[in-house]
Amino acid sequence: MTRVTTSKDVAKAAGVSQPTVSRALAGHPQVSPATRERVRKAAQELGYVPQESGRVLRSRRTRRIAVVSSPDDLLNPFHPQLIVPLHQALTAAGYRTTLLAETEDAAVLAQLTDGSVDGVVLTATDTGSAVPRHLAASGVPHVLVNRLVPEEGHPSCVADNRQGAADIAALVAGLGHTEVALVLGPRRLSTSLDREAGFRSVLASGRSVRTRVLRGGHDHATGVAAAQSLLDTAHRPTAILCASDEIALGVLHEARLRGVAVPGELTVTGFDDIPMAGWEPYALTTVRHDAGRMAAEAVRLLLSQLSPDADGAAPESVVLHADVVLRGTHAPPAP
């Protein structure tokens, strides 16, 4: 690889000094239009691109935000709906985005605290993760999206999973179901825990509702397995509330495979409103949390930390309402 062209090369080509190149390209007003144009042209011809390492070292600003996900979540159909608008919002605000999908806390932290990013958006945080704490300790601006950690004090934007779960549970209970099963996700995710709490808050208060609980991942296979075990029992539930749409689709598939009519014999609900939930053959009744708004709010919270003025403000936490989406997989229980 040949040598990279630097601002010095441009300076020589334009017949000016290196600082003048820097000022001209930065649009500084104290450089004459003539030289500015000469520099612009020279830079263009040489294909000059300001080197990030130099700029960052000098200016202490990277104009770059890290979005932290995980390999698991990248494979989850809901996640891109969050990541894409995040990326767009950050781009619109003049920041570059780099997406991390690390699993080990140590590896993530090294990349977030080495000055290579101005701020961090955490989208796939386990409840046990130490990353938010360390970021706070290092003074790195950050915001939690979608999932929370138990500790208070971190800026965050999440959907009201508890409320959404309670609402859809109320819907099902209101239809008259008394034999209900819950298929929940992993305990290490705040979304799972909150949805569980929401489900239970309603079902526990209904006196005559019997509730069974299964637990697994947020994926399709979990739904299939759950349905297999639930539909085998003599005394099978008339409604299955799932902690994610993918689980619900697995349940739906297995139910149909066994000839169990949905919603005639079995009510099934999901959570997330992934694109597939709206597909004709599913028409899944579920809970929508607006990933676009979640992303926009998160970026707002992050940028407010990056603005030079208000830095003494208390961390703000936004909770968005989650809406029940009525489609075709719920009905009163068969008599």
Added chain:
Amino acid sequence: MTRVTTSKDVAKAAGVSQPTVSRALAGHPQVSPATRERVRKAAQELGYVPQESGRVLRSRRTRRIAVVSSPDDLLNPFHPQLIVPLHQALTAAGYRTTLLAETEDAAVLAQLTDGSVDGVVLTATDTGSAVPRHLAASGVPHVLVNRLVPEEGHPSCVADNRQGAADIAALVAGLGHTEVALVLGPRRLSTSLDREAGFRSVLASGRSVRTRVLRGGHDHATGVAAAQSLLDTAHRPTAILCASDEIALGVLHEARLRGVAVPGELTVTGFDDIPMAGWEPYALTTVRHDAGRMAAEAVRLLLSQLSPDADGAAPESVVLHADVVLRGTHAPPAP
């Protein structure tokens, strides 16, 4: 934000000079075990993380690879299957990964040529993109994965889309279908074009096969729309070959909605073998290209460019065999 701790701070704390800190933490042999330990401890206590900008500026190496995708492709179920193993392979090789999802060539290029990455993996390249050419011009090591550009000379690793398409077309033709429809993807993607060529190479040679062609995106809605238009016609096809699994699922859904039996009355095939294709209710006959191997080969090709020695070698292009996956959506045409 308070000041960040630097190697100078560690030096002062450990009672040594700054260069010694650098050498000790880099594991240089010419530093005594005692000092090395002292430095390690001081660095640990101060929470010192070497700043990337300084290291890169000095060493001209970032140990960082950019993986370029696009917002569209992030929403595509096949894509994460490629990105996740790419990330794992790069991590295993000691590189950090940053994922870009930019659409504009200019914005992408600025991030790839400013010295912030050692190399680039392009996963979602349009045939019309100028990015590969500019990377070559700037001497940035890179590799194309999954999709190609028309120009030769770029290292690349793709599946043999043409061969895979030809094989599945041969399967369908061999079953005796003579009324076949193709649902193809966008012209700007090499994968679409190659699959089209593969389909046609077989169907054109079969004398009595009548072929209709529809074109759209690689998504579910395209499949639904295509099926609506195809199944409405009096003289409807007995087989629909789709350029992606998502399209095929859309076709399947629409067919089932209309009570058209698959595979009894209609054969449907896909391409990609996304996870959903294997789900019980679909059991889609399709073509698999091994994203894991593709990623591994791509990383190998990229790393070979980064090794200091062999840099005069000609760019290598790897083409992987695509396997037809026989499931349950193909059958001979009804008499």
Added chain:
DNA sequence: CCTGACGTTGCATACGTATGCGGATACCGC
């Protein structure tokens, strides 16, 4: 014609890290 002000540019420098080179110390052999 001189002085002052302004507009434009260059000089010097700092950011944090890594490394060539020379110096210091200790240790060995004679």
Added chain:
DNA sequence: GCGGTATCCGCATACGTATGCAACGTCAGG
């Protein structure tokens, strides 16, 4: 006890960029 060598460490410096400050030239006003 002296020269030599090996071991370990610090000094000086360079990477590319951005910016405070000084200097330059020009022009207007007195």
